[in-house]
Amino acid sequence: xxxxxxxxxxxxxxxxxxxxxxxxxxxxxxxxxxxxxxxxxxxxxxxxxxxxxxxxxxxxxxxxxxxxxxxxxxxxxxxxxxxxxxxxxxxxxxxxxxxxxxxxxxxxxxxxxxxxxxxxxxxxxxxxxxxxxxxxxxxxxxxxxxxxxxxxxxxxxxxx
Amino acid sequence: xxxxxxxxxxxxxxxxxxxxxxxxxxxxxxxxxxxxxxxxxxxxxxxxxxxxxxxxxxxxxxxxxxxxxxxxxxxxxxxxxxxxxxxxxxxxxxxxxxxxxxxxxxxxxxxxxxxxxxxxxxxxxxxxxxxxxxxxxxxxxxxxxxxxxxxxxxxxxxxxxxxxxxxxxxxxxxxxxxxxxxxxxxxxxxxxxxxxxxxxxxxxxxxxxxxxxxxxxxxxxxxxxxxxxxxxxxxxxxxxxxxxxxxxxxxxxxxxxxxxxxxxxxxxxxxxxxxxxxxxxxxxxxxxxxxxxxxxxxxxxxxxxxxxxxxxxxxxxxxxxxxxxxxxxxxxxxxxxx
Numbered sequence: 001x002x003x004x005x006x007x008x009x010x011x012x013x014x015x016x017x018x019x020x021x022x023x024x025x026x027x028x029x030x031x032x033x034x035x036x037x038x039x040x041x042x043x044x045x046x047x048x049x050x051x052x053x054x055x056x057x058x059x060x061x062x063x064x065x066x067x068x069x070x071x072x073x074x075x076x077x078x079x080x081x082x083x084x085x086x087x088x089x090x091x092x093x094x095x096x097x098x099x100x101x102x103x104x105x106x107x108x109x110x111x112x113x114x115x116x117x118x119x120x121x122x123x124x125x126x127x128x129x130x131x132x133x134x135x136x137x138x139x140x141x142x143x144x145x146x147x148x149x150x151x152x153x154x155x156x157x158x159x160x
Numbered sequence: 161x162x163x164x165x166x167x168x169x170x171x172x173x174x175x176x177x178x179x180x181x182x183x184x185x186x187x188x189x190x191x192x193x194x195x196x197x198x199x200x201x202x203x204x205x206x207x208x209x210x211x212x213x214x215x216x217x218x219x220x221x222x223x224x225x226x227x228x229x230x231x232x233x234x235x236x237x238x239x240x241x242x243x244x245x246x247x248x249x250x251x252x253x254x255x256x257x258x259x260x261x262x263x264x265x266x267x268x269x270x271x272x273x274x275x276x277x278x279x280x281x282x283x284x285x286x287x288x289x290x291x292x293x294x295x296x297x298x299x300x301x302x303x304x305x306x307x308x309x310x311x312x313x314x315x316x317x318x319x320x321x322x323x324x325x326x327x328x329x330x331x332x333x334x335x336x337x338x339x340x341x342x343x344x345x346x347x348x349x350x351x352x353x354x355x356x357x358x359x360x361x362x363x364x365x366x367x368x369x370x371x372x373x374x375x376x377x378x379x380x381x382x383x384x385x386x387x388x389x390x391x392x393x394x395x396x397x398x399x400x401x402x403x404x405x406x407x408x409x410x411x412x413x414x415x416x417x418x419x420x421x422x423x424x425x426x427x428x429x430x431x432x433x434x435x436x437x438x439x440x441x442x443x444x445x446x447x448x449x450x451x452x453x454x455x456x457x458x459x460x461x462x463x464x465x466x467x468x469x470x471x472x473x474x475x476x477x478x479x480x481x482x483x484x485x486x487x488x489x490x491x492x493x494x495x496x497x498x
Contacts, residue, residue, distance in 0.1 A: 011353070014457065021196045021456040031200045 043152035045119040046104045049095050050142035050149060051135065052114055059139065060114035063090040067106035067115050075099035076106060093135040097125075118145055119152060170262050174251060182398040183213045189451050196455040220394075223387035228291055231384065235289035240385065240392035243282025247399040250275035254406060255330045256436045257416055269317060269327040272407060276362065279400060280306045283364075283371070286393070287381035298380025301462060302364060302371040308469035309361040315477035316355035319348050319484055320411045323496065333415035339422035343414040347487065347496075350480045352412045354473050356449075359404035361465065363397060365450055367457035368465055375459075405446035406439070413442050 007013070032039060053059050063080035075096045083089045106115045118141065125131045142149065187202070187210065194201030202209035227236060253268040255261040265271065280303060287299020321327060323344055324335040336343045345352045361368040372380040382393045409415060416435035420426040460468070488496045 017456045018452060021452060024198055025192070025195050027198055029195070029200045030198050033203075 041119045041121075043119075043155040044104075045121075045152075046102045046107075046117040048097075048118050048120040048123050048141065049100070049106070049133065049138060050116055050118050050145060051093065051138040052116060052142045052146065052149060053139070059089070060112045061090055061093065062112055062114075063088050064111060066109040066111065070105045070109040071100075072103060072105065073099045073101045075101075090135060093138060095133050095138065097131045097133060113153070116142070116149055116153070118149055120145070167262065171252075174262065175248065178248070178251065178399060178402070179395070181402060182395055183217065185398055185402065185447060186216070187213045189454075192448065192451045193455045196452070217391065220387055220391040225387040225389045226384075228384050230291045232289040232291070235285050236384075237389070239282050239286035239289060240389045240396075241282075242285060243279050244392050244396040244399075246275045246278035246282075247396050247403055250403055251399075253329060254403075255333065255410070255415065256439060257434075258334065259330050261329070264328070264330060266326075266328045268329040269321060269332070272329075272403075273314060273317060276400070276403070277306070277310055279396065282393075282396070283381050286385065290381075290384035292384050294377045294379070294383050295381050297377045298371050298383070301377075302381060305364070305368065305371065305465060305469075306362055308466055309358040309473075312354050312469060312473035312477050313358035313362060315474070315481060316348075316351040316358065317411070319351040319477070319481055320344060322481070322484055322488060323348065329410055329415075333410055333417060336414040337417060337421065340414075340419050342421075343412065343417070345412040347492075348412065348480070348484070350476055352408070354477055355412070356408060356446075358469075358473065359408065360450065360453060361469070363400045363404060363450075365397075365401065366454040367460050369459060370462050370465060401450050402443070402447060405450070406443045408446050409439060409442040415439055415442075 051059065051061060063078060065078050065080070068076045068078045077092070077094045077096075078090050079092045080088055080090050102117065104117055107113075107117050110116075115138075120141075190212070191201040191209070202212040205211040205215045227233065250272050252262045253265060253271050255264065255268075261268075283302045283306075284299045287295040287297075287302070290296075320332060324332040326332055326335070360366075364371045372382075377383075382390055385393060416439040418427065418430065418433070418435070418438050420430060490496075
């Protein structure tokens, strides 16, 4: 009891606190300067969507609509029709990125690995309506980042 | 006539120097607290973020001063000035070297005490004239807190007064000559601690910042202020912090006296150092303590603040003053020789 009083009047606990913060003053800083530095991403990262193609340029999507069905946020809307060569293809494939919760179910459900979620996280919309990505935009993303997309799937394949 | 011009010139120089110091102080506050929290603080505006405070000031200058429709117009606009003017005026008696002050008066300590107490009027009037419940609550807390802590602070200063037998700040420093152990921090250690804690409470800084307590009363007395009016409150708060830091240096840490006085080998080596460097270095350390406290301690509860002020600090200061009086009567060496 009496030693407690002595400690209180010597501001012991306060000095201990000051010592701790004083130590941290000289510690290595953990800040990551975002646009210049980035934290590493997992190959499973679920970011912006993309539609892939086969190496011969044929689009993968066969309009099975499994992704549309499995989507818990009802963010995917697909219409389909037979193409001239008789195969079933999508006529439109739209994803509402505001509705999307980036759960990755669409990618899981896709039998032909067509719809994927890339590791792109930096994207923005400037006008109302721009958040709905159509088939052309999604295919364009897929064409542009095919290398990274393929590499990420490759890396993750052995764990599936 | 010429004398007035030189005085005016000194005052202008002082104000500019003080404002520059405040600007650097806000920058270092953000940097130091950032570093203590393992962050790196502002680093985007200018090299290593040095222009950040300039950007902040520009932003505040360009913003509109919004006046609440039911506020008392005159008091609302004079309150910031009422808090700024006393803490600028207090700097008039600060000695930077023996007898180098704008006004080297014999009641310097009393003048300082009067000026630091006047600052509370700005806080109270701003809180009341804003016609806002948060501002009023903040002002009430501030009034109670400043009254509570002025008394132990006054008694701590009384201890210095008794030891030095003078209210002239230059004399107080000169009485402490003779090296670190001769400074008043040693014989008046409890008074120093109480002075310093009261100073933190008086300037409404963390951990005694219930006046602004953003978690319960938004920002306290200055919620309704924006733009340059807010900037003036901000400026006076930081001026006050610098003021009490320098005051602590002068009264307890030998002002401009070199800490190596009496240690002949080092003293000779450091002969070239002008004496105001020591004053600024010590003041700088005391200013750092403010930031260090803010990064370390959680905010006191309001009733704890009152208990600390009235029930703990007041008896301790009274007791130590009696002990000090005995020591002075016994001419305890080396502090109370005369």
